[in-house]
Amino acid sequence: MNIVDRLSVSGGLCACGVCAMGTLLSHMDDRQRLGLSRLIDSPRSVLVALFPYLTGAPSGNLSLYARGRDYHAVIADRLGAVAKAFQAEYPDNHFVVLADDSPLPEVYAAACAGLGCIGDNGLLIHPDYGSYVFIGTIVTDLDLPATEQTPQGCLHCGACRRACPVELDKERCLSALTQQGGTLTEEQAALVREHPLVWGCDTCQLVCPMNKHAKQTDIPDFRQSPIDTLTLADVDGLTRRQFCEKYPDRAFTWRGPAPLRRNLSLKEGDNP
Numbered sequence: 001m002n003i004v005d006r007l008s009v010s011g012g013l014c015a016c017g018v019c020a021m022g023t024l025l026s027h028m029d030d031r032q033r034l035g036l037s038r039l040i041d042s043p044r045s046v047l048v049a050l051f052p053y054l055t056g057a058p059s060g061n062l063s064l065y066a067r068g069r070d071y072h073a074v075i076a077d078r079l080g081a082v083a084k085a086f087q088a089e090y091p092d093n094h095f096v097v098l099a100d101d102s103p104l105p106e107v108y109a110a111a112c113a114g115l116g117c118i119g120d121n122g123l124l125i126h127p128d129y130g131s132y133v134f135i136g137t138i139v140t141d142l143d144l145p146a147t148e149q150t151p152q153g154c155l156h157c158g159a160c161r162r163a164c165p166v167e168l169d170k171e172r173c174l175s176a177l178t179q180q181g182g183t184l185t186e187e188q189a190a191l192v193r194e195h196p197l198v199w200g201c202d203t204c205q206l207v208c209p210m211n212k213h214a215k216q217t218d219i220p221d222f223r224q225s226p227i228d229t230l231t232l233a234d235v236d237g238l239t240r241r242q243f244c245e246k247y248p249d250r251a252f253t254w255r256g257p258a259p260l261r262r263n264l265s266l267k268e269g270d271n272p
């Protein structure tokens with residue numbers, strides 16, 4: 001069994017591939033290259049794994065990505081165990097697990113590893129799971145053959161751009177706006193008030209035809225004890241510590257309760 005199949009089997013993953021570091025480096029700026037050089041000497045290959053997270057109907061006011069266990073922890077657990085096994089087998093090589101907080105342009109890495117296409121909404125779209133996938137990587141100084149396959153591309157149908165409240169302007173993206181701290185401008189506050197969610201944004205994914213028949217995830221961490229909705233009463237009066245204790249291991253806790261309190265107040269009619 002080759003290393004990609006082993007990653008897939010031992011990590012319980014459905015979609016894995018390899019991107020040659022040389023190809024990825026040509027899409028990285030100096031800051032990203034410097035960040036990578038601090039993590040590993042002479043990186044040669046990037047093993048890329050997708051973690052589907054769709055569990056069911058989209059009702060609720062939290063983004064679909066933030067409803068189950070925090071994906072950073074899920075990816076660290078799963079890819080960490082695989083990297084440990086590889087390390088034992090290749091003691092002279094190095095294996096660094098990364099997810100999200102990573103110098104790698106992960107969407108591009110996943111496309112380069114043959115796992116999907118990049119949609120006009122900036123997201124990686126897998127043929128079966130659509131864009132409802134997280135991306136995790138293992139960077140290694142082992143030379144691995146790159147995966148060669150070209151999945152179906154984005155239809156360029158324009159549905160995501162038409163549905164997006166900010167015309168896919170990533171500087172004004174509602175995902176960022178709902179997660180950032182501080183006071184919002186009037187224009188920003190109006191956008192949040194009209195937005196269906198209080199954390200994250202799924203609009204450009206919900207309208208994407210390539211997500212119409214997206215398969216649901218089998219990963220138990222994303223299926224168990226989902227939190228779909230929060231109310232102001234859930235977060236009001238909590239210190240950051242109390243908030244993190246009340247909602248441990250969730251992707252919506254890292255900024256503390258303030259952005260959620262502000263967003264919920266805007267939507268429930270109070271002055272934040």
Ligand code: B12
Pocket residue numbers: 063064065099100101102103104105106107108120121122123124125131132133134135136167168169170171173175176199200201202204
């Ligand atoms: C920063 C970031 C964001 C920022 C983007 C801010 C900005 N000004 O660029 C914000 C908070 C908006 C964001 C939102 C989301 N993100 Co994000 N994000 C990242 C992160 C950490 C870095 C991306 C980046 O800036 N790379 C560096 C720049 C230089 O790369 P780039 O080639 O110029 O462009 C990247 C992005 O700008 C983005 N992009 C490209 N075009 C567009 C267009 C729009 C409108 C937006 C918003 C983004 C976008 O995709 C490129 C590849 O990463 C990556 C993880 C990673 N390390 O790659 C996750 C990542 C891209 N995000 C992810 C997710 C899940 C989301 C959300 C779906 C969460 C949500 N439901 O609210 C939204 C989707 C928004 C969207 N349409 O892309 C996943 C994507 C999985 C997938 N299927 O592709 C990633 C890969 C994290 C992970 N490990 O799974 N994100």
Ligand code: SF4
Pocket residue numbers: 119120121154155156157158159160161204207208209210
């Ligand atoms: S909505 Fe259409 S244009 Fe946007 S990512 Fe999906 S297929 Fe591509």
Ligand code: SF4
Pocket residue numbers: 121163164165166167168169172173174175201202203204205
């Ligand atoms: S996540 Fe929301 S605001 Fe951001 S690009 Fe997609 S639809 Fe637009």
